[in-house]
Every structure is written in structure tokens, then in C-alpha cells.
Amino acid sequence: MDNQLSMVWDRLSDHQKSAFETFFQLLVEWNEKINLTAIIDWPDVRIKHFIDSLLIYVSNYRSFLMEPGRRVIDVGTGAGFPGIPLAIVYPEVSFTLVDSLQKRVQFLQTVISELGIENVEIIHARAEDLGRSPDYREQFSGAVSRAVAKVNVLLEYLSPFVEKHGWICMYKGPQVDDELQFSKVAQSxxxxxxxxxxxxxxxxxxxTRHLLWFQKISSLSRKYPRKAGIPSKQPLL
Structure with a gap:
């Protein structure tokens, strides 16, 4: 995958590259007002935020989520990763980006307005609360999330949104094996x-980065998600 990742940027259209450059400018500008990222230099942002978010773009399993007409939710999107980069390269997929901080939501609304992105919905909410809403519960083809929580906690945030036989794609760092060891109860x-x-x-x-692909095998018990704050304080073990 190394060569493919190195060529990701070259595969983008001029219009897409321009969108990423505008996104970068807004990220740096807003980062002076609210804490969005510690990475603010263009070379680092391009690789560690943009190309990192586009791992799905070169994934062997991207067709699970990134087909026209699919609905994908990005939970805990923060400064818009991976949701905004994916929305730029997959304009025929509908993305819902969820974050619990109002200031970050305002930033994201500015980004999609400035970029003219029409396939993104921004929601200010806690995942545990939104996951119980009939309008969002098990209404998505899949869910993505990057740098939010450990696997067992993140599964409780994401699974409520995904339809039966849908997919969850997690972006994880080097501790992935340890996290997976403690996720078996949560998966069940x-x-x-x-x-x-x-x-x-x-x-x-x-x-190094890792993509974990989970499939939803049946409808979820109404017991989950538990009340806001409980999944992180009392993770399923």
C-alpha cells in the first residue's frame, strides 16, 4: 500500500486539490481561535490529516461504503477528519458528520459552505444521544471514525447508526492489536x-495506520448505546 498512498495526491483532480488547499487555509485560520489541531504546516497536514483520511480511497474494501447513494456517518469528526476529505473525493456518497463541540460544528459549517460541498450534513450532538434517535438509528450504510476512542468504546458509539449487514471502518494507530484484544465482548x-x-x-x-472493517451482523439491542458518558467510563469488557 505504500506506493499507492504516495500517489494518492497525484490521483486527485485539480478541483479536488483546490478544495483541500482551501480546507487547509480555513483550518489554519480557525485554529487561531479554537483548538482544532496541533498540526498546522502544509506538508504535515497534507499527509497526516488529508492523505491519512483518504486511506479508504486505496482500501481493498472501499466498495463496502463508497458507492453512489450510500449514507455514511462520521462520529466524533473533530476538525472534519475523515469526513470532509472523503466527501471531497466521493461526491455521490452522503456524509453526516457528528461532533459534540458547538465551535467545531461552526467551523465545519464554514468549511462546507466555502467549499460548496453539497453531500455533507453537520450535526451537533453526543453520539450516545443521537444513536437513540429514530431518524439516525440503524439508518446508515456505514460509519467511520478516526482518533476518537479505543475499539471497544468506539463500537458502542458507531454500531447504533449502522444498518444490518452494514459496515464500520475505524482508523487506528499502532496500539491496534492491544485494543482488539479487549474488544471481543463489545463485538458480541x-x-x-x-x-x-x-x-x-x-x-x-x-x-503506521490501520483500517479495521467490522460488519453489523444483526439489529442492535435497545440497551445500546448506554447513556452519554457511560461507554467511556464503563467500557464493555
Whole structure:
């Protein structure tokens, strides 16, 4: 996957590259007002945020989520990763980005307005609360999330949104094996099963990344998600 990741940027259209450059400018500008990221130099943002978010773009399993007409939710999107980069390269997929901080939501609304992105919905909410709403519960083809929580906690945030036989794709760092060891109970209780793991090395020795692909195998018990704050304080073990 190393060569493919190195060429990701070259595969983008001029229009897409321009969108990423505008996104970068807004990220730096807003980062002076609210804490969005510690990475603010263009080379690092391009690799560690943009190309990292586009791992799905070169995944062997991207067709699980990134087909026209699919609905994908990005939970705990933060400064818009991976949701905004994916929305730029997959304009025929509908993305819902969820974050619990109002200031970050305002930033994201500015980004999609400035970029003219029409396939993104921004929601200010806690995942545990939104996951119980009939309008969002099990209404998505899949869910993605990057740098939010450990696997067992994150599964409780994501599984409620995904329809039966849908997919969850987690972006994880080097501690992935340890996290997976403690996720078996969560997988069982949350009606998901790990189907695939993909390993990547980012360009310019920027580190290793992993994509975990879980499939939803049945409808989720109404017991989940538990009340806001409980999944992180009392993770399923």
C-alpha cells in the first residue's frame, strides 16, 4: 500500500486539490481561535490529516461504503477528519458528520459552505444521544471514525447508526492489536464482527495506520448505546 498512498495526491483532480488547499487555509485560520489541531504546516497536514483520511480511497474494501447513494456517518469528526476529505473525493456518497463541540460544528459549517460541498450534513450532538434517535438509528450504510476512542468504546458509539449487514471502518494507530484484544465482548454485545484489517505506512515516514472493517451482523439491542458518558467510563469488557 505504500506506493499507492504516495500517489494518492497525484490521483486527485485539480478541483479536488483546490478544495483541500482551501480546507487547509480555513483550518489554519480557525485554529487561531479554537483548538482544532496541533498540526498546522502544509506538508504535515497534507499527509497526516488529508492523505491519512483518504486511506479508504486505496482500501481493498472501499466498495463496502463508497458507492453512489450510500449514507455514511462520521462520529466524533473533530476538525472534519475523515469526513470532509472523503466527501471531497466521493461526491455521490452522503456524509453526516457528528461532533459534540458547538465551535467545531461552526467551523465545519464554514468549511462546507466555502467549499460548496453539497453531500455533507453537520450535526451537533453526543453520539450516545443521537444513536437513540429514530431518524439516525440503524439508518446508515456505514460509519467511520478516526482518533476518537479505543475499539471497544468506539463500537458502542458507531454500531447504533449502522444498518444490518452494514459496515464500520475505524482508523487506528499502532496500539491496534492491544485494543482488539479487549474488544471481543463489545463485538458480541454490539452485533458486529471484525472482518478485515488493513495496514498502511504513511509517506515520508509519517507513521503506521490501520483500517479495521467490522460488519453489523444483526439489529442492535435497545440497551445500546448506554447513556452519554457511560461507554467511556464503563467500557464493555
Amino acid at each position: 454485545k454490539l452485533a458486529v464482527h471484525l472482518q478485515h484489517q488493513e495496514d498502511f505506512r504513511l509517506p515520508d515516514e509519517a507513521g
